[in-house]
Amino acid sequence: MNTQLTDDEVGILLAAAVHAPSLHNTQPWRFEVQGLAVDVLLDEERKLPLEDPSGRAVHIAVGAAVFNIQVAAAILGHETQVAVQPDPVRPEVTARVFLADRKAPVPGLSGLYGEIAERHTYRGPLLDHKIHPSVRRELDEAARAEGADLHWLTSTARLGVLLGRTDDADLLDEDRRAERKAWIGGDRASDGVPENVLGPQPVRPAFVRDLSAGFDSPHRSQAVFEPEPSIVVLTTHDEDTTAWVRAGIALQHMLLVAASYDLAASFLDQLLERPGPRSQIRDLVGGRAWPQLVIRIGYPAQSNGHTGRRDWHTSFDRWF
Template sequence: MSDLQLPAKDVDILLAAAVAAPSMHNTQPWRFAVQGHVIDVLLDDSRTLPAEDPTGRAMRIAAGAATFNLRCAAESLGYGTWLGLAPYPEEPDLLARIVVEPTSTPDEELRDLAGQIPRRHTGRGPSGADPLPQSTRVALVQAAYAEGAELTWLDEPEVRAVLEMVVDTDLREIRDWRRRAERAHWVGGERVEDGVPSKALGPRSSSYPAAVRDLGTRPLDRMRQETSFEAHPNLAVLSTASDEPADQVAAGLALERVLLTATRDGVTASFLNQPLEFDDLRRKVQRLTRQPGHAHMIIRFGQGRTSEGTARRPVADFLDKEQP
């Protein structure tokens, strides 16, 4: 077996870890090209969300999360990684180029987080009433900082402001059939390879607004069981100083490090991102942090059980067909 090429079994492990990353509506909008010890992470233009993600920012965040998982899996196999984010402006679909090489100085933190990849799922159910320990909050802030991002915890007035924006987005969506149709294409029903199946939606909130996103669009999904969610949710905003494509990919790396750290500490996470899908509300969310920068994710953390995971396509489907 040539040292010039990564072993096929290792490539399978690396890519299986990468595609376990979260993506908006579980669209899995990435593909990979493998040449020797270099793995390129690219956008899959066939899996865009033109109504809800017209700029592709959510796709780039998802690709960053996949890149972080690949780095963790590489460490678990005894490799180190070097990477560049959005390295060539003339190739907008190329979001990360990763060099995978054997190492004698493994990153123990990434190796540890690799074990959390199959355990991480979006927690769409209610959380316990107890606030998160301060040590957990600090650990999640540090996880974001390690990837060049900021995680800002919101106090009660800012949480209420976010919930008011949720009402605003719901009112806007009433007049936007494109967004509803797009979501219905990816969410609900039986899903065996992508999208969010009805069984993974979790319960509906018995109060409104709530710090949980109800993705249901189909009549049966809107009739699912209702339950009470926490009155004082733990919300945090993930942001970066700039908002270029590389910054959005970096936000994805930070997001996944935060999510895997939370999983390791027994903390669930879900997303309340609908205000970020409108430019004016996205700016308002960032102002709530009292920090300069650009908001990328609104994350709800809690203590409870995660919802059922969503399926992934076979690894072979993600390989760039133009590569040997």
């Protein structure tokens, strides 16, 4: 029986983990490996105190990294189990992925491995193609398998009004703009969102977040976006650290399934970053569950660049 992960296995697991999405590509994680367990820790220095004051977004990013580890473990033949905040003495250990002894590639999850590097956030216009109900059902099941739910909006009218107000408020908020500017635009190789990944500048109204709104991004073209995209809200029953990590696991599960159908997604996190708009989104999806992500999803009409990642070695410690 194996009691240690090999160096090659650690490399495959962590190279997969760092492909996870994170708000502004901050990559707020560190990793430790001990025996057959991989710990994902929150990197406090990579938090965004103004746009993510509660820590919801960083925990979602950790959850997404956890799911990538589970998928990579599946292809290596390990079943996995996840514990959130497993160590009361070290609360910074946000999640622990336990790997069972190696057998054979785990069906289901291992089929998503190829999508880990293919999935990218897409901020350009979408084609006018509907998502087939059977594909939507698969996305629903992916989120539900991880304890979250997807609410597909039947009308985007109320969301559009709210988005207009939130975007206006954001433009006037110099502190939030300054926080964003540290991560967005220009040339960036290993973290943040470079200009060539921002997509075209949307002609408002548009159901896409222009991450560089309020500061110069001189090389971008303008585009009119689709008036009625598919918008889905990912919710959890609870609202705490565990729920946020579970939301991240569910997000990444549904995004990898979406990528397998050539669907692309982007996020409207500005709607959830302040309590007022967030409670309105909560009402929009029935008033009971907690909205954790607002996702625009569909078939991309063009391509955009890809964000970089820090080498996983820079955020890794092996304990034994």
